[in-house]
Amino acid sequence: MSHSHSHAPGQAHSHTHSHGPPQSSQGPQSPVMPTPDPALQALIEDDFRPVPLSLSDDRNTAYCLDHRLEKCDACDVDFVNLNRLSTLLANNPNLLCPPPSNIVTQKLSQMVTTTKDEGNSLFKSGLHTAAVNRYTGAANLAINRPPWENNQLMREELSTVISNRSAAFTEASDYISALADADAVIQIRKPWSKGHFRKAKALVGLHRLREAAEAVKLGLSFEPTNNELLQYLSDIEKAIKGETKQETAETKSEQ
Amino acid sequence: MASVLVPIVYLIIVFGGLFLFSYFYRKHTSTQSYEPYFPSHPERNAYVTLLQSEPRASDALLKSALVRRAMADVQRVIRIREDKPALQNLLQKGSIGDDLWNSLINAERELEAEIMEVVGEANSFVEGWGQVIFPTANEMLANERMRAVFENVPAARVELERKYEVKAKHTAVIPPPLLPKSSNGSTPSTGAENGDAEGAKKNKKRK
Numbered sequence: 001m002s003h004s005h006s007h008a009p010g011q012a013h014s015h016t017h018s019h020g021p022p023q024s025s026q027g028p029q030s031p032v033m034p035t036p037d038p039a040l041q042a043l044i045e046d047d048f049r050p051v052p053l054s055l056s057d058d059r060n061t062a063y064c065l066d067h068r069l070e071k072c073d074a075c076d077v078d079f080v081n082l083n084r085l086s087t088l089l090a091n092n093p094n095l096l097c098p099p100p101s102n103i104v105t106q107k108l109s110q111m112v113t114t115t116k117d118e119g120n121s122l123f124k125s126g127l128h129t130a131a132v133n134r135y136t137g138a139a140n141l142a143i144n145r146p147p148w149e150n151n152q153l154m155r156e157e158l159s160t161v162i163s164n165r166s167a168a169f170t171e172a173s174d175y176i177s178a179l180a181d182a183d184a185v186i187q188i189r190k191p192w193s194k195g196h197f198r199k200a201k202a203l204v205g206l207h208r209l210r211e212a213a214e215a216v217k218l219g220l221s222f223e224p225t226n227n228e229l230l231q232y233l234s235d236i237e238k239a240i241k242g243e244t245k246q247e248t249a250e251t252k253s254e255q
Numbered sequence: 256m257a258s259v260l261v262p263i264v265y266l267i268i269v270f271g272g273l274f275l276f277s278y279f280y281r282k283h284t285s286t287q288s289y290e291p292y293f294p295s296h297p298e299r300n301a302y303v304t305l306l307q308s309e310p311r312a313s314d315a316l317l318k319s320a321l322v323r324r325a326m327a328d329v330q331r332v333i334r335i336r337e338d339k340p341a342l343q344n345l346l347q348k349g350s351i352g353d354d355l356w357n358s359l360i361n362a363e364r365e366l367e368a369e370i371m372e373v374v375g376e377a378n379s380f381v382e383g384w385g386q387v388i389f390p391t392a393n394e395m396l397a398n399e400r401m402r403a404v405f406e407n408v409p410a411a412r413v414e415l416e417r418k419y420e421v422k423a424k425h426t427a428v429i430p431p432p433l434l435p436k437s438s439n440g441s442t443p444s445t446g447a448e449n450g451d452a453e454g455a456k457k458n459k460k461r462k
Contacts, residue, residue, distance in 0.1 A: 040368035051304040059313040089315035097381045151397035176423040180412040
């Protein structure tokens with residue numbers, strides 16, 4: 001059923017795997033590597049503490065020894081990302097190792113763009129909830145890009161899709177979700193002005209004009225000449241002035 | 256009496272004493288231990304554990320463990336690079352002792368040896384992989400960060416609801432992120448967090 005094993009601490013060990021010892025790493029293709037200082041290597045080996053884990057039946061995934069969980073707080077292990085990568089490699093046997101980052105899956109970008117465009121057309125025709133669903137689908141596709149590819153692509157795709165989703169939420173008057181999305185966009189791609197713009201819009205929807213002005217100013221600090229942001233900032237400031245005038249008028253009338 | 260031997264014996268005693276002292280002093284300082292700068296290396300431990308596991312782990316799993324080890328090393332390199340000038344400043348001002356600085360220097364040296372080891376191990380799996388594995392680790396770190404942000408959005412939504420005391424209104428169902436079609440059906444355990452926050456509120460209209 002399950003292959004489980006444990007290591008007694010202090011068991012004698014060496015780097016035994018059938019590909020040869022780590023020191024002789026000089027091959028015809030790789031440049032000459034200085035061999036690591038044996039004293040330091042001994043230090044590294046001293047530092048080893050065995051991790052309590054067990055393998056799945058196909059030996060492709062690791063679980064914690066006691067509870068058979070990928071992520072187990074009791075045993076303090078988190079194999080989720082390890083297993084995801086391992087499954088990805090196992091399902092693509094033609095991939096000997098994660099390739100260099102310039103090799104990119106073209107089809108994924110196309111699928112993300114198509115789904116995003118479908119969302120855009122739904123948005124324009126006013127079906128905001130359906131647009132949100134479509135954008136979520138596009139985001140899920142973008143997330144599943146193989147992790148070794150150049151991360152700029154995923155950054156742009158994901159931030160664009162989430163920013164569009166934020167716009168759809170704002171139009172549907174769901175400002176909290178729009179704000180959550182805008183925050184995510186800013187975290188993924190800080191210097192992008194659209195992210196800050198969307199955040200400001202969501203905050204205006206929540207009637208937090210001062211915070212919206214802050215968000216726009218932050219966006220302007222990255223792109224000082226962005227006309228959209230400048231225009232929106234003056235709109236917000238006018239609204240703030242209008243509000244304070246109204247407040248002072250109300251307090252005067254109460255007195 | 257005043258023979259030639261006396262000054263020679265004197266010199267021998269003086270220099271002999273100096274040599275003895277320096278020998279013992281050097282032996283003393285070289286065996287001095289220091290506090291490790293980083294507490295432990297879980298990814299390295301996982302990798303070595305997998306190497307030694309009894310039913311031998313598949314190559315895919317070993318390579319993944321090696322990549323994660325490289326990722327942890329990259330994070331440490333960045334951390335040391337950031338900490339070093341700061342620590343140097345503090346050291347010059349006298350706010351910290353030598354011990355912390357020595358720990359940092361030793362950690363740096365160990366990290367270099369560790370990186371060379373990782374490159375060696377990578378080359379042992381696939382010839383030439385050693386050159387590529389660290390750039391790959393860089394990309395994967397960025398990827399994981401973005402993925403974490405995206406998967407955190409539902410939790411952020413709940414936070415904001417609490418902060419602004421407004422309920423999120425949308426009724427769209429957000430399914431958990433799925434694995435790509437090329438891999439077959441292992442359910443991601445990260446999907447669980449999505450279900451809870453959503454299911455409570457969004458059961459009204461489902462398209």
